[in-house]
Amino acid sequence: MTDERAKPGAADEHIVEELLTRLTSVPNDARSFDVTVEEASRLYPVGVRFLDRVRARGLCEEQEGTELFERTDLINVELFLGRGAATMSLRRFWPATLKRVQAPAPAGYLVEFRAACPDPGHPGDCEYSLVLPGGRQQVRVERSASERPIAHVRVECPTEWPDLPESAREIIDELCGVTFVRLPWKLGHVLDDIAFVRRTGLGDCEAATKLLVKCGAERGVPIRQSFGLMLAPPFALKHYWPEVLVDDVWVPIEPLLMKAMVEWRALDPAQWAPYRSPGAALWRRAVEWWDVSVRHNGKVVEASYRAEVVPDPSCGPSGQTHRLVGQ
Numbered sequence: 483m484t485d486e487r488a489k490p491g492a493a494d495e496h497i498v499e500e501l502l503t504r505l506t507s508v509p510n511d512a513r514s515f516d517v518t519v520e521e522a523s524r525l526y527p528v529g530v531r532f533l534d535r536v537r538a539r540g541l542c543e544e545q546e547g548t549e550l551f552e553r554t555d556l557i558n559v560e561l562f563l564g565r566g567a568a569t570m571s572l573r574r575f576w577p578a579t580l581k582r583v584q585a586p587a588p589a590g591y592l593v594e595f596r597a598a599c600p601d602p603g604h605p606g607d608c609e610y611s612l613v614l615p616g617g618r619q620q621v622r623v624e625r626s627a628s629e630r631p632i633a634h635v636r637v638e639c640p641t642e643w644p645d646l647p648e649s650a651r652e653i654i655d656e657l658c659g660v661t662f663v664r665l666p667w668k669l670g671h672v673l674d675d676i677a678f679v680r681r682t683g684l685g686d687c688e689a690a691t692k693l694l695v696k697c698g699a700e701r702g703v704p705i706r707q708s709f710g711l712m713l714a715p716p717f718a719l720k721h722y723w724p725e726v727l728v729d730d731v732w733v734p735i736e737p738l739l740m741k742a743m744v745e746w747r748a749l750d751p752a753q754w755a756p757y758r759s760p761g762a763a764l765w766r767r768a769v770e771w772w773d774v775s776v777r778h779n780g781k782v783v784e785a786s787y788r789a790e791v792v793p794d795p796s797c798g799p800s801g802q803t804h805r806l807v808g809q
């Protein structure tokens with residue numbers, strides 16, 4: 483029996499070599515190098531096939547005798563090969579949702595927030611809190627080591643959005659040469675990721691959003707940053723995206739990912755130009771991620787999200803309603 487992991491095909495090798503060549507432009511200072519070989523093989527089973535190649539490019543570090551890799555490098559290998567859990571939502575679930583939720587009816591979703599009591603635990607109950615439409619809500623649950631639902635939120639998104647003006651389209655056109663990759667957190671928060679995108683032609687959702695906001699400000703086109711959830715049933719993912727003000731409506735755009743989804747053949751380019759809004763599958767929650775994080779006993783904890791399309795969207799006055807589990 484052959485070990486498929488040990489013998490990547492020639493096409494895969496070419497894809498990864500090309501990707502790694504481009505990723506060497508990410509400064510090593512920006513990498514966290516916190517993934518061990520054992521974690522890599524458990525969390526990134528496709529990426530681990532190429533650890534030798536990653537190592538050969540110097541994209542690893544030895545700390546106290548332990549060899550460590552950067553998480554985003556391994557995620558990018560998976561993304562470019564089109565495999566692995568981390569890439570399913572972007573290459574399969576999100577484009578499938580965009581094609582499914584069509585105008586004119588609004589798209590309805592049920593979003594589930596999940597979190598677990600972090601190690602090492604504590605006496606007493608866990609108190610989880612999160613900001614929902616309408617203000618802060620809290621829910622108390624029994625202490626449980628395993629991840630469980632904290633809240634369910636019913637969300638409604640318009641499927642029809644105004645067309646973008648020429649001035650916004652021109653700005654989007656300038657991004658057409660940028661390739662979507664995941665970038666290390668430090669690049670956007672310690673170093674200058676806008677300059678990085680311009681220099682290298684590589685960008686993630688946050689860097690591309692900042693660049694579009696900056697270009698808009700320079701040219702008098704109102705573009706704002708948004709943070710929320712990309713609705714890609716069965717999951718929902720934390721996401722940054724830009725929005726353009728058109729006739730008093732902030733229109734969500736996602737030119738970098740739209741282009742990537744067309745290149746991945748997940749969307750038909752005849753129907754999905756980079757100017758078309760994917761707002762039917764985006765739920766704007768805030769300007770920054772920390773505004774909407776799940777807190778456990780007052781401290782932000784990792785949360786995960788699930789989503790499903792519901793046929794009968796809610797009809798609250800704001801278009802968005804919610805209910806908490808157990809209330």
Ligand SMILES: [Zn+2]
Pocket residue numbers: 599600603604607608609625626778
């Ligand atoms: Zn707890």
